[in-house]
Amino acid sequence: MILSHMDNHLNRFFAALSDPTRRAVIERLAEGPATVSDLARPHDMALPSFLKHLRVLEEGGLIASEKKGRVRTVHIEAAPLAEAEDWLNRQRRTWEGRLDRLDALARRLDRGGD
């Protein structure tokens, strides 16, 4: 199997979301950018552990950050979120399309049996 760039991207994206702390960070950042200390505050965890979670999100392309003086501000990256949502959406539509076709077939068979 050819491992495309897109595949690689989705691997790291979905792996990054497989943790509740990291999903909570994304939920917070969806409301707007935040500093690292604001992001860390609600999580009962040592700062180095928390920073490790941020690094996984950054490597997964879900967030980016900039530093101004001593304050690092983090923001969400919208494009990969949309890409993963599209992937799930395509699977659901394929699946629902199949169910619709089965349903139509069942109704045709039903009418044929009258």
Place this chain on the structure above:
Amino acid sequence: MILSHMDNHLNRFFAALSDPTRRAVIERLAEGPATVSDLARPHDMALPSFLKHLRVLEEGGLIASEKKGRVRTVHIEAAPLAEAEDWLNRQRRTWEGRLDRLDALARRLDRGGD
């Protein structure tokens, strides 16, 4: 942080999707149920390795299977796919809602500056 049942569910779900072989299986199953050997065929991999991928998908709640005689047939579980899609969708809408508000604010400030 309280680790809810739903959290646990999404952890395993997203981890299951962080692999291209497993995503390919889901793409195939979105088109309809398939036997294990049909699913394995396009993948250049020993059967035990492939079965391990199916197990991860099953533990993540994405697929289920039934055995009839010697043939095991696998189907997709639609509900968790929809749940993960909803989660991503909520983040995107929160994010886009914020951009819309910023945009409206920028236009108001712009008019004020005329």
